[in-house]
Amino acid sequence: MPKRPIQRPDLAGPFPENVAIIMDGNGRWAEGKGLRRVFGHRRGANVVRDITTACAEMGMNSLTLYAFSVENWQRPEREIRYLMRLLERYLVEERPTLMENDIRLRGIGRLADLPAGPLATLRETERLTADNTGMTLRLALSYGGRSEIADAVKSVVEDVRKGALDPADIDEETLRAHLYDPHTPDPDLVIRTAGEMRLSNFLLWQASYSELYVCDVCWPQFGRDQLLAAIHSYAGRVRKFGGLTGPKRAQLGPAH
Ligand code: FPP
Numbered sequence: 001m002p003k004r005p006i007q008r009p010d011l012a013g014p015f016p017e018n019v020a021i022i023m024d025g026n027g028r029w030a031e032g033k034g035l036r037r038v039f040g041h042r043r044g045a046n047v048v049r050d051i052t053t054a055c056a057e058m059g060m061n062s063l064t065l066y067a068f069s070v071e072n073w074q075r076p077e078r079e080i081r082y083l084m085r086l087l088e089r090y091l092v093e094e095r096p097t098l099m100e101n102d103i104r105l106r107g108i109g110r111l112a113d114l115p116a117g118p119l120a121t122l123r124e125t126e127r128l129t130a131d132n133t134g135m136t137l138r139l140a141l142s143y144g145g146r147s148e149i150a151d152a153v154k155s156v157v158e159d160v161r162k163g164a165l166d167p168a169d170i171d172e173e174t175l176r177a178h179l180y181d182p183h184t185p186d187p188d189l190v191i192r193t194a195g196e197m198r199l200s201n202f203l204l205w206q207a208s209y210s211e212l213y214v215c216d217v218c219w220p221q222f223g224r225d226q227l228l229a230a231i232h233s234y235a236g237r238v239r240k241f242g243g244l245t246g247p248k249r250a251q252l253g254p255a256h
Contacts, residue, residue: 004101006059009228013235019055020064020187020210022202023048025194025218032218038082043220045090049097054224056101056135058231062185063137066202070110070144084118087141091121095128102134108180109143110151138184145204152178152205179205186210189234191227193219211237 008015026040033039048065055063068083075083091105098105107122114122122141155178159165165174176182187203190210197214199207213230215222 004057007057008059009231011232011235013237014188015058015060016188016211016231016234017061018064018185018187018189019060019062020066020190020203020207021051022066022190022192022200023219023222024192024196024200026220028194029218029220037079040218040220041079041083041086045086047219047222048090049094050224051222051227052103052137053097053101054227056103060135062187063135064108064184064187064203065137065139066143066200067139068109068141068143069201070113070142070147071201073113073142084115087139088118088121091118091125095125098125098129098137099132102132103129104132104134104136105129106136106138106181107141108138108148108184109141110147111141113142136183138181140202143180144201145199145207146201148180149175149205151180176205189213189230191215191230193217193222193226209239209241211239 023044026044027037028040029043030037030040048067052063052065067087072083073080094105097103105125107126111119111122122139152175156165156170156174159178160167184203184206186206186208187210190199190203190207190212192198192212192214195214195216203210211234213233215226215230217226
């Protein structure tokens with residue numbers, strides 16, 4: 001597939017190579033217009049398409065989208081059925097766009113919980129896009145940060161039980177290697193739409209030092225301008241990872 005030239009925005013600071021998004025507010029957006037909640041999800045799926053393409057065009061390394069949480073199984077059956085159908089359709093219809101933009105798609109989460117149809121379609125889309133080398137798009141499906149850590153611990157214990165791992169060797173990297181996709185990078189930036197100031201069980205391990213950006217617009221209204229605003233906000237941040245960097249370090253001098 002022909003590769004498109006990367007178009008990085010002009011920024012005053014670093015570009016967020018790895019971004020994760022909590023796509024919230026589909027229901028509120030629809031209800032605010034007197035529509036059923038599912039219309040918000042349908043519009044939300046179109047926004048997924050546009051934002052994914054925009055991120056790939058900017059040459060982002062990875063984009064992780066919170067599409068369905070472990071807690072979302074508690075929603076009314078009709079809404080779940082609609083979301084699963086939408087997911088399956090998206091995973092088929094999106095294939096040409098993923099190929100055209102050199103995007104590799106992967107699912108993370110308790111994927112075995114998905115109905116057979118969407119799961120098979122997900123696996124097929126993963127297979128078809130596996131050799132793409134541009135951005136990796138991860139869809140978090142039946143995903144929870146706590147479940148991910150619990151599942152990783154189970155898998156570590158299993159390795160210990162089999163004698164493949166010495167408990168004395170367990171460190172942070174061991175646990176990371178047992179997450180759903182050990183290659184999921186720590187997001188530089190986590191964006192949340194629709195105004196709530198929380199992580200809602202998203203990427204709890206990976207987001208330890210992520211920069212957070214919350215905007216008021218609901219996901220169906222989120223567009224390239226809002227994405228750019230988030231990226232500009234990130235470019236203006238000073239990241240310290242618990243240490244001292246930038247102006248503070250300069251003030252204190254090298255001895256500190
Ligand atoms: C949150 O809005 C959104 C979801 C639970 C599902 C996200 C799904 C999509 C964006 C569309 C389908 C995705 C793909 C990948 C095809 P909400 O329903 O919690 O909104 P509310 O907080 O206003 O009720």
